[in-house]
Amino acid sequence: MSERAWLGADAASPAVDALTLIAEGVTRVAGFRVATVGLVRGNELETVAVAGDDEARTALLGARTPLASILAELELAEHWGPLRFVPHESLPVDLQVWGWVPDLLPLEGPDAWHPMDALCAPLHSGSGEMLGMLSMDLPDDGRRPGPEAQRVLAAYADQATRAALLALEREQLAEQVRLASAARQIVRDAPAQLGVEEVLAASADALMQGFRAVGAWLQIFADDGLGTGRLVAADGTQVALPGRLVRTAERSARASWAAQRVDVVSREHLQAPALSARETSEIVDFLDEIRVGSLLFVPIGAAHEALGNLVLTRLAGAPGWTAAEREAALDIGHDLGRVVLNARSFEREHRMVEELRALDSYKGRLIATVSHELKNPLTAIVGHLEILQDEPTDPAVSASVDAIDRGARRLARVADDLLLLAKVGDPDHPVVPRPVDLADVVADVLALQEHSLTRKGIEVVVEKPEEPVVAMAEAEEIERLVTNLVSNAGKYTPSGGRVTVCLAVEGDEAVLECTDTGLGISAEDQEQLFQEFFRSTNPLALAQPGTGLGLSIVHRIVSRHGGRTEVESRLGEGSTFRVRLPVAG
Missing domain, CATH: 1.10.287.130 (Signal transduction histidine kinase, dimerisation/phosphotransfer (DHp) domain)
Incomplete structure (x- = not known):
């Protein structure tokens, strides 16, 4: 038994290419037909580089195995300097087989290589942390390696350790960049109607993972006429900062935004030129109080205006803030500035x-x-x-x-x-709709206005289908609506003219149409027709008495019933007013 599975990396990365070259060197120089390198992540291992046998590459590359299983087997290993050799005769009978076992007929003799033998070199960092493992299988001569071969393998193990460390660092940086970019994208893609707190909450996880931060909070400066500023943490809770620090942070943010820089503050390292010695001491004491090792102070703004600041924190002993992180954070400060401006616009609106x-x-x-x-x-x-x-x-x-x-x-x-x-127009007086037969309403209205229309010599025509046209509405308001439309038509239609009332059902709408052959309405007047107290600019229309409220009332009644009002008219050719209401049933 040899190659075991580990957690992995991108096979196309330069660091993994280096690990593959090391594995190939083992197969070419050290006399093994199969060599693999794996990297450690969490509690698993994944093989990221395989050299030699194609069958082994297919079986092992990308395969995963619990780290605990590998460590348990290594407890049975013989120590050959940095190498660990697990002879098959040391393995328990009931061992669960994992990884790839070659199809090999062992040679004769005590040093013959057995298919269940395992030879590897655990790769450790300077602090003793396990980074990965270099494994070898199928020696060319079919024998367990002697001292000279072990020396060569130890040299490759040393190279593999350095390459594994580089691979892990590159992967960590790539993941960090990915998460920081994801946080920036979340901020940039945030809907315009979201407030800055909602955007921070949506991007908090990616933001803190991308910057390896343990905390984050925002300070948004007060907008003129819009009350005091806001201070909120990534989890939505309010942050309690001493008043003096709040004022210091605001002044520092304005200076940092003007200089387009981010500042790092810690007991060991300080990049905040705008701070006095006393202010620096107060901030460092505050970091000690909240058990934070360092913070990245990011100004938020748009154009020439500083709007707030974003603070990202790390624990003591955590890595320092890199130049790439500071640059990415400043970009996020620009993106959050847009969010703040949008939030202010929506607040004003x-x-x-x-x-x-x-x-x-x-x-x-x-x-x-x-x-x-x-x-x-x-x-x-x-x-x-x-x-x-x-x-x-x-x-x-x-x-x-x-x-x-x-x-x-x-x-x-x-x-x-x-x-x-x-x-x-009163929102506290809602509509209580009931089925209303529009033909009955039209008949009642025409009966009341018949005398005035007949006296003026106006012909009245009613067109309706055989089936009832029933709307969901308040009967009293619909009666007033029809009264206003018919009286308006009669008022502006000269003697000998005609007023036509049509009823119909179109889809889920009950339609009432009132057409006259009167004065007509200009296109300019139609734009203001439903405004309160509006009177036509036509002198002939102005000669007729009126309050300028009739059509406003019609429009409001229709709107509060969830319907639509339409008008078609040309000067000298009459007008058509069309009302669409929800049909009953």
């Missing part, structure tokens, strides 16, 4: 939306209050006017009373429209 909502709510309450206050005196005025109109009086006085009555009733209509506008 959120505040503006809240202010607009509050303003809209206030406007609604104001309209409702004023309308209520108008309703009571107007009701009294209209009532007393009716009494005066019933009494015989001077014609001049009667004309004045009639004028007052018209004005009072117009004010009453304005008050009614304002109250309805406030109601349909």
Whole structure:
């Protein structure tokens, strides 16, 4: 038995190429037909280089074996200097076979090589840590190696140790770069609506692994008008820093951003030119207090503005911060600067939306209050006017009373429209939909307006399918919607014209369409048609009395029902208003 499996590396890396050359040297110079090199990771070993026999290469390259199994077998080995030889006769009968066992018929004699023999050289670092293993199998002469062969193999083991250490360091660096790049990519790919805390939480693992850090926290400076700054750790918890250190960190970040550098702070090493001796001492004492050996201080910013800082920490005794790490960290500071700017923009936008909502709510309450206050005196005025109109009086006085009555009733209509506008715009007054037959609503509205339409000489046409057109809506609001559309059509259609009301079902929408042959609406006016109090710029339309609230009310009713309002019109050719509502069922 020989080659055992280990945890591995990228076979295409230069360091692994060096290990392969060492294995090939064993096969060419030391007189073995198979040689392998493995590297250690965690509690497993993987073969990363195989030289010699193709069958052995197929069976061993990339194979994994628990490190505990290998170490247990090495306990049975004879020590030949740096080499370990496990003779087959020392192996227990019930040993579980692992790895590759060559198909070999042993020679005669006590020094004959047996298929279950194992010869290897464990590779250790200067501190005694096991890095990997060099293994040999199938000696060319079929005999266990003598002293001279052992000396040659020991030399190769020494070379393999140095190459293994280099391979592990390169792999570690490559993994570190990969994780740091992954952290940068996470930050760069973060959705724009995420805040800086969410981005830090999403990238924390990759960030700390990539920089071999044990902790990370962010300090975000206060934005003008947006309250105090924020200090948050990678795990989302709040960081408690002394106030003096917070101010020192902010000043240092601004200086570091201006110089485009990152600073290293530890008791043994300091790269922070902006700090005074007292400030440096305070920071080092704080590191001792939180049991941190060193920190990497990364400024965060955009363009010429410093926005905060990122701090990455390592324990005492950990490797120093490399130039590559500092450069990658500065790039992340630029990426986080973009995140901070986005977060500020969204925070401002959120505040503006809240202010607009509050303003809209206030406007609604104001309209409702004023309308209520108008309703009571107007009701009294209209009532007393009716009494005066019933009494015989001077014609001049009667004309004045009639004028007052018209004005009072117009004010009453304005008050009614304002109250309805406030109601349909109130988010605290939700729709309670029920099935509403639109044909019944149209019939009721036309019955009420038949006299005024007939008196003006306007033909009214209703087109509807045989099946009922039923919408999910509030009947009272839909009745007001239809009333406004029909009255508008009649108001702006000259005598002899036509108003057509069509009903239909299109997919999951109940459609109500009101078409007239009236004045029409210009393209410019159509852009503002549903704004409150908007009146057309057409002089002919302005001559007609109105509050400018009818279509605003229609649009709000449709919107709060989850529907759509459409308009098609050309000057002098009439208009079509189309309302789409959710169909019942």
